[in-house]
Amino acid sequence: MNDEKLENSIMGKIKSGQVKLKSKYVFLAEKLGLGTAFTLSVLLSVLFFNLILFYLKETDNLKYLSFGKFGIFAFLESFPYLLVIVFIVLIALSGYLLTKSDVSYKKPFGYLAIGMVVLIMIFGGILTYTNLGQKFEREARKGNESVRAFLPLSESRNNGIAGVVSEKGEDYLIIQTPQGLRRIETKGVEDISDIEKDQFIIAVGEGDKFNFKVIKIKIADKKDMPSINRGIDLKFGDFKEKDIKFLPPELLQFDEVEKTCIKECFDLNNGPDTCFKKCHK
Amino acid sequence: MDELTDEQVISAILDGDKDLYREIIKRYEKKLSHYLLKFLSDRDDIEDILQVVFIKVYKNLYGFDINKKFSSWIYRIAHNEAVNYLKKRKSGRISLDDVEYKLIDEKADIRGEADRMFLKEDIEKVLDDMDIKYKEPIVLFYFENMSYDEISDILRMPKNTVGTLIMRGKNSIKDKLEEINKKHER
Numbered sequence: 001m002n003d004e005k006l007e008n009s010i011m012g013k014i015k016s017g018q019v020k021l022k023s024k025y026v027f028l029a030e031k032l033g034l035g036t037a038f039t040l041s042v043l044l045s046v047l048f049f050n051l052i053l054f055y056l057k058e059t060d061n062l063k064y065l066s067f068g069k070f071g072i073f074a075f076l077e078s079f080p081y082l083l084v085i086v087f088i089v090l091i092a093l094s095g096y097l098l099t100k101s102d103v104s105y106k107k108p109f110g111y112l113a114i115g116m117v118v119l120i121m122i123f124g125g126i127l128t129y130t131n132l133g134q135k136f137e138r139e140a141r142k143g144n145e146s147v148r149a150f151l152p153l154s155e156s157r158n159n160g161i162a163g164v165v166s167e168k169g170e171d172y173l174i175i176q177t178p179q180g181l182r183r184i185e186t187k188g189v190e191d192i193s194d195i196e197k198d199q200f201i202i203a204v205g206e207g208d209k210f211n212f213k214v215i216k217i218k219i220a221d222k223k224d225m226p227s228i229n230r231g232i233d234l235k236f237g238d239f240k241e242k243d244i245k246f247l248p249p250e251l252l253q254f255d256e257v258e259k260t261c262i263k264e265c266f267d268l269n270n271g272p273d274t275c276f277k278k279c280h281k
Numbered sequence: 282m283d284e285l286t287d288e289q290v291i292s293a294i295l296d297g298d299k300d301l302y303r304e305i306i307k308r309y310e311k312k313l314s315h316y317l318l319k320f321l322s323d324r325d326d327i328e329d330i331l332q333v334v335f336i337k338v339y340k341n342l343y344g345f346d347i348n349k350k351f352s353s354w355i356y357r358i359a360h361n362e363a364v365n366y367l368k369k370r371k372s373g374r375i376s377l378d379d380v381e382y383k384l385i386d387e388k389a390d391i392r393g394e395a396d397r398m399f400l401k402e403d404i405e406k407v408l409d410d411m412d413i414k415y416k417e418p419i420v421l422f423y424f425e426n427m428s429y430d431e432i433s434d435i436l437r438m439p440k441n442t443v444g445t446l447i448m449r450g451k452n453s454i455k456d457k458l459e460e461i462n463k464k465h466e467r
Contacts, residue, residue: 108442
């Protein structure tokens with residue numbers, strides 16, 4: 001085929017309509033779709049990184065490592081795997097979408113990827129100064145399944161426990177945890193003489209949903225695990241932490257006698273349900 | 282017609298003057314054919330690929346960013362087609378004309394580095410055997426007279442990488458030619 005033949009052949013196909021221009025909207029949609037997907041994956045990466053930071057900072061997960069080798073199982077058990085896996089997948093997706101952009105090849109991909117990850121981490125870190133994490137925590141505690149899967153806050157743990165001492169016996173402690181009351185065996189454990197009622201403790205050991213044998217235990221500061229603390233308050237009645245929206249309207253209209261009764265009832269460590277039933281006329 | 286830039290011609294085509302695409306074919310048929318000849322041996326294959334390239338370019342004209350260089354875009358499409366072809370066929374060859382032989386000889390300063398007994402066939406063989414990663418920028422820079430910026434747009438890699446690949450490719454040509462030269466001397 002000589003030059004003219006090729007030219008005529010192609011022009012023939014164009015003129016006959018055999019070869020047509022693709023609509024400009026196809027390219028526009030492609031560009032918009034790519035841009036939207038990239039923006040969305042970066043924003044979700046920021047959110048997931050924020051939730052990872054929130055979880056590690058506010059729950060008992062990292063604190064188990066302070067027990068050394070005894071705390072490793074508890075740490076692994078309470079680690080937010082799904083959150084981390086989804087975050088990695090989102091970062092990979094963002095990187096892939098970045099390579100598809102028109103400008104990405106101008107700079108080495110390594111630099112761009114590092115820059116993107118650093119920015120995601122910075123913005124994720126900045127978000128920890130908002131109450132976004134707490135909003136997700138509330139959703140998880142309310143039983144929102146899609147959030148619960150990412151934030152394993154409600155599951156009983158077999159290798160670690162953190163909570164407030166509700167009762168101290170000779171060989172046992174009753175602990176208030178976000179999951180409810182748990183009895184833990186302390187037989188043979190050293191240094192539990194310092195532990196008293198109402199103290200915040202963290203312990204590692206082995207057990208199941210019903211039994212827990214302590215290996216190591218220590219007094220902790222509840223400020224180090226605000227999420228656990230909020231979970232306990234929610235379960236055992238610190239009224240301040242409850243989401244007021246979910247109380248029936250009639251419970252919000254107490255008279256002075258009822259208020260005093262409820263306060264006294266709370267002071268006796270009763271839960272909200274018991275107190276409302278007892279005091280509300 | 283000659284005074285119109287490629288980008289102006291494309292604008293006119295997109296405004297409805299389909300006939301003007303003939304001008305694009307005229308401007309690039311020889312250039313692309315020359316470029317493809319550095320990777321493919323069969324003239325019929327080259328013509329088939331050219332046909333595919335020009336049709337793809339036409340179909341995707343709305344995807345071309347009018348603020349960028351059209352030549353880089355069309356070379357990019359030709360490059361992709363050549364790479365796809367090479368992946369399927371795993372064959373390729375370089376054929377240099379005398380001007381090109383002189384060009385690479387002068388630009389790469391091979392003569393100064395090695396002995397003066399190089400043969401055109403030797404350079405062809407060295408380029409034939411060269412990894413495509415180095416061959417592509419070498420061909421675009423030495424034979425198509427493209428700038429680093431244009432090569433960066435065609436091969437979709439940073440300008441620095443283009444420079445590095447050209448330098449490594451050039452050194453590899455020199456080394457291999459020196460080896461061949463030593464064999465000739467024995």
